[in-house]
Amino acid sequence: MMIKRIVDYLGNPENAGRLKKLLYITLAVIVAADFLVPREHAAFFWDDIPGWSAVYGFISCVVIIIVSKAIGHAWLMKKEDYYD
Amino acid sequence: MTNWFHPSVLFIFGAFLIPLFKGKARQTYLVLIPALAFIDVASMSQGTYWTYNFLGNEIIFGKVDKLSLIFAYVFTIAAFISIVYALHIDDYGQHIAAFLYVGSSIGVTFAGDYLTLFIFWEIMAFASVYLVFAQRGKASVDAGFRYILVHIAGGAFLLGGIVLHSIATGSILFGPLEKDGSLAFYLILIGFILNAAVPPLNAWLTDAYPEATVTGAVFMSAFTTKTAVYVLVRAFPGTELLVVLGVVMALYGVVYAVLENDCRRLLAYHIVSQVGYMVAGVGMGTEMALNGSVSHAFAHIIYKGLLFMGAGAVLYMTGIRKLTELGGLYKTMPITFVLYMVGGFAISAFPLFSGFVSKSMIVAAAQHDHRAAVTLLLTLASSGTFISLGLKLPYYMFFGKDSGIRVKEPPLNMLIGMGIAAFLCIAIGVFPGQLYSLLPHPVHFEPYTSDHITGALSILMFTALGFFMLVKKLKPEPAISIDTDWFYRKGAKVFMWFINNPAARIGAEINRAAFDIIPSSLNEISRGVYDEDIQRRPIGIWVLLSFILIFFYALIYMIFI
Numbered sequence: 001m002m003i004k005r006i007v008d009y010l011g012n013p014e015n016a017g018r019l020k021k022l023l024y025i026t027l028a029v030i031v032a033a034d035f036l037v038p039r040e041h042a043a044f045f046w047d048d049i050p051g052w053s054a055v056y057g058f059i060s061c062v063v064i065i066i067v068s069k070a071i072g073h074a075w076l077m078k079k080e081d082y083y084d
Numbered sequence: 085m086t087n088w089f090h091p092s093v094l095f096i097f098g099a100f101l102i103p104l105f106k107g108k109a110r111q112t113y114l115v116l117i118p119a120l121a122f123i124d125v126a127s128m129s130q131g132t133y134w135t136y137n138f139l140g141n142e143i144i145f146g147k148v149d150k151l152s153l154i155f156a157y158v159f160t161i162a163a164f165i166s167i168v169y170a171l172h173i174d175d176y177g178q179h180i181a182a183f184l185y186v187g188s189s190i191g192v193t194f195a196g197d198y199l200t201l202f203i204f205w206e207i208m209a210f211a212s213v214y215l216v217f218a219q220r221g222k223a224s225v226d227a228g229f230r231y232i233l234v235h236i237a238g239g240a241f242l243l244g245g246i247v248l249h250s251i252a253t254g255s256i257l258f259g260p261l262e263k264d265g266s267l268a269f270y271l272i273l274i275g276f277i278l279n280a281a282v283p284p285l286n287a288w289l290t291d292a293y294p295e296a297t298v299t300g301a302v303f304m305s306a307f308t309t310k311t312a313v314y315v316l317v318r319a320f321p322g323t324e325l326l327v328v329l330g331v332v333m334a335l336y337g338v339v340y341a342v343l344e345n346d347c348r349r350l351l352a353y354h355i356v357s358q359v360g361y362m363v364a365g366v367g368m369g370t371e372m373a374l375n376g377s378v379s380h381a382f383a384h385i386i387y388k389g390l391l392f393m394g395a396g397a398v399l400y401m402t403g404i405r406k407l408t409e410l411g412g413l414y415k416t417m418p419i420t421f422v423l424y425m426v427g428g429f430a431i432s433a434f435p436l437f438s439g440f441v442s443k444s445m446i447v448a449a450a451q452h453d454h455r456a457a458v459t460l461l462l463t464l465a466s467s468g469t470f471i472s473l474g475l476k477l478p479y480y481m482f483f484g485k486d487s488g489i490r491v492k493e494p495p496l497n498m499l500i501g502m503g504i505a506a507f508l509c510i511a512i513g514v515f516p517g518q519l520y521s522l523l524p525h526p527v528h529f530e531p532y533t534s535d536h537i538t539g540a541l542s543i544l545m546f547t548a549l550g551f552f553m554l555v556k557k558l559k560p561e562p563a564i565s566i567d568t569d570w571f572y573r574k575g576a577k578v579f580m581w582f583i584n585n586p587a588a589r590i591g592a593e594i595n596r597a598a599f600d601i602i603p604s605s606l607n608e609i610s611r612g613v614y615d616e617d618i619q620r621r622p623i624g625i626w627v628l629l630s631f632i633l634i635f636f637y638a639l640i641y642m643i644f645i
Contacts, residue, residue: 030538
């Protein structure tokens with residue numbers, strides 16, 4: 001089964017290094033492409049900056065994880081038997 | 085005019101015939117009804133059908149236009165997929181409830197007046213709660229009661245608004261509401277946004293859906309919130325308040341999903357988040373924004389169903405609902421994993437998947453309107469979607485630390501249901517033209533431009549980079565997060581304490597005063613006239629209480645009427 005082979009490859013810890021490399025190559029290709037594409041739909045100034053989405057995506061991810069966890073630990077998260 | 089047939093009739097009357105069939109015949113019947121309903125919807129032409137005169141009001145069961153048609157299409161498709169996924173269930177009560185739920189949702193979609201809408205609206209709430217109760221166990225029954233109580237309260241707001249609206253305008257026809265800031269406007273809005281799960285009115289959803297049955301949650305993820313989106317598109321386009329609420333909603337769900345450990349509750353928070361995009365689109369109210377909301381509702385129903393089916397399959401096979409206790413399932417459930425990931429890519433709006441052609445229309449509408457903050461925040465939320473549903477949940481469920489659990493793939497009918505949904509997620513993403521042609525307004529939007537593709541991929545893949553850098557920090561924790569249901573869950577406890585302690589004591593005092601002190605002092609006054617042998621003491625107090633009641637009644641009557 002094709003699907004099983006691919007999924008097993010993804011899950012095998014031995015391949016983690018190779019997958020990481022693949023991720024970095026993908027990121028580089030996407031950023032390079034973002035510098036080359038024509039920009040016709042710019043509505044805001046940042047839409048004209050190549051690589052803007054990469055920076056914004058990365059910052060978004062970090063902000064979401066850190067801010068959410070901070071709110072959770074400071075306030076929202078309770079023990080599982082909180083309502084019992 | 086008579087050749088129109090209401091698809092709800094198939095579902096609602098068809099529901100009661102389910103117990104008559106057994107085994108394979110029942111399974112065939114269950115699949116046949118949504119298929120017939122789909123054909124029925126596909127062969128409809130626009131117009132107004134099945135109108136009756138009821139107590140001087142015109143009630144309309146069949147208002148068919150592009151907006152109601154597209155929702156009817158996706159509802160019948162979702163019903164078909166969900167019932168295939170549920171075919172192994174022998175408990176026909178659940179099937180009946182599901183059919184009534186689907187039928188009433190379609191009833192809301194075609195309702196041309198508020199009365200018809202309200203009746204179907206209430207049937208939806210009562211039919212769907214059975215899908216929570218059917219899971220049994222204290223947690224589910226409690227959550228079911230909270231669910232139905234909240235919906236009854238929401239229904240009361242809606243009905244109040246409808247009554248005031250019909251008094252003010254003399255019409256119960258359902259259409260765009262005058263933005264006059266009247267009480268009727270806001271009551272109807274509250275009734276609608278409660279069903280759309282707009283915070284702080286969202287907790288009924290995230291409280292109840294994870295407690296529903298595996299198959300029931302798949303139905304629930306499709307219908308209640310999306311009928312709410314439909315009625316909002318119909319009645320409240322361009323209501324600026326909804327832009328703010330929608331953006332808040334999109335982020336609200338993201339934050340909670342990062343914290344969540346229960347798989348299906350995590351998915352439920354991303355219903356809140358995704359419906360936020362649709363609500364914001366309704367608020368913007370431009371043709372492009374409304375098209376975006378409607379197409380996103382269409383795509384969302386299918387990919388969200390797929391995600392609930394995937395998480396449900398894991399729950400069904402392992403009996404485990406917490407991410408902290410799962411891991412390493414890829415070894416024995418590769419097909420479930422791949423199908424789940426199609427849903428994960430679709431909701432994250434990867435190019436070639438359905439979310440890409442629908443969500444981006446809402447963001448593009450915000451761009452066109454030069455709403456910088458809305459554009460940036462909705463883009464931020466889409467990064468959060470990928471973190472939780474495309475990365476965190478599958479990572480900790482299927483990979484991560486091996487839990488040692490080795491279960492097989494789910495039953496074939498569950499895989500087929502997921503397969504159909506996955507196929508549609510990709511088909512819509514690759515060929516958006518068909519979906520666009522069904523939208524209520526002409527579409528002037530091309531999702532596949534080169535800068536849009538690189539932009540979207542940049543956001544998503546750099547989110548993935550951030551995820552893998554912070555993966556330890558994101559580790560699920562065995563905890564629950566308090567949401568606005570805190571107010572009625574803890575509030576109910578405070579209320580019961582109040583009833584059992586101070587209120588009970590005050591009550592006892594009042595009792596004593598009413599039955600002992602006052603009557604005996606009355607006896608003092610009426611000494612001589614009162615003959616204990618023929619006039620028993622309690623009669624005196626009832627006379628007194630009746631007098632007090634009539635006095636206050638008269639007072640209220642004179643003041644207010």
